[in-house]
Amino acid sequence: MQQKHVSRPSFSDEVSVEEQKIEQVTAEVTRTLNHAQNLLHLVTRSSSSSSTMENFRSNVVVAHVQLLQQLTSEFQRCQNEYLHKIQTRESSYQKYFEPFQNVGAACLPDFERGEATDELGEITMKELQVLEENTLFVKEREREISQISKSIGEINQLFRDLASFVIDQGAVLDRIDCNVEQSSIKTRAALTSIRSAEKYQRKSRKLIVIFVLFGLCVFLIFLMIFVKS
Numbered sequence: 001m002q003q004k005h006v007s008r009p010s011f012s013d014e015v016s017v018e019e020q021k022i023e024q025v026t027a028e029v030t031r032t033l034n035h036a037q038n039l040l041h042l043v044t045r046s047s048s049s050s051s052t053m054e055n056f057r058s059n060v061v062v063a064h065v066q067l068l069q070q071l072t073s074e075f076q077r078c079q080n081e082y083l084h085k086i087q088t089r090e091s092s093y094q095k096y097f098e099p100f101q102n103v104g105a106a107c108l109p110d111f112e113r114g115e116a117t118d119e120l121g122e123i124t125m126k127e128l129q130v131l132e133e134n135t136l137f138v139k140e141r142e143r144e145i146s147q148i149s150k151s152i153g154e155i156n157q158l159f160r161d162l163a164s165f166v167i168d169q170g171a172v173l174d175r176i177d178c179n180v181e182q183s184s185i186k187t188r189a190a191l192t193s194i195r196s197a198e199k200y201q202r203k204s205r206k207l208i209v210i211f212v213l214f215g216l217c218v219f220l221i222f223l224m225i226f227v228k229s
């Protein structure tokens with residue numbers, strides 16, 4: 001739509017309608033990108049009791065942030081190219097209209113000095129029409145460039161917010177990885193303690209069996225002595 005608009009002359013009602021459509025679509029795309037960013041912030045602020053789910057959620061958020069960054073970067077590039085083409089076209093039109101402006105400025109009468117009004121005859125109706133069209137064209141181009149510049153500014157701010165968002169998510173992932181690593185270390189330590197306790201328990205059972213057998217042997221010895229006597 002932007003390419004089609006730039007390639008057309010700017011003196012028709014159809015072009016004006018196109019400009020309005022471009023502004024509406026640009027505003028809608030900007031709002032959609034901002035809405036997507038807000039949704040990602042909501043997902044980030046949500047908490048989960050499970051470290052696994054927390055890790056999964058952060059990975060999903062980072063992936064979508066990277067995708068949103070790509071879309072924002074592409075939209076930013078399109079807007080910059082469109083602004084450059086509009087400014088280039090305006091510059092070429094200004095070169096065309098400049099001779100008419102000079103003629104009009106030179107031929108305008110000075111009513112305050114009482115100059116004769118017949119000097120108006122030197123300005124043809126065609127030149128007046130061109131001057132009027134040029135004035136309207138310049139005002140329209142200034143408004144359009146201002147609108148595009150505003151859109152680019154909003155996109156740049158969104159891009160900076162996304163970059164900061166990625167850094168924050170990287171810090172969150174680092175903390176999650178650290179917590180997972182600490183949990184793994186604690187789990188290994190607990191497993192070692194359990195194994196040590198199990199070995200100690202087995203040794204204790206062996207000692208109990210040995211003491212029981214020793215007691216039985218002593219009892220049998222005393223019993224044999226008693227029987228013989």
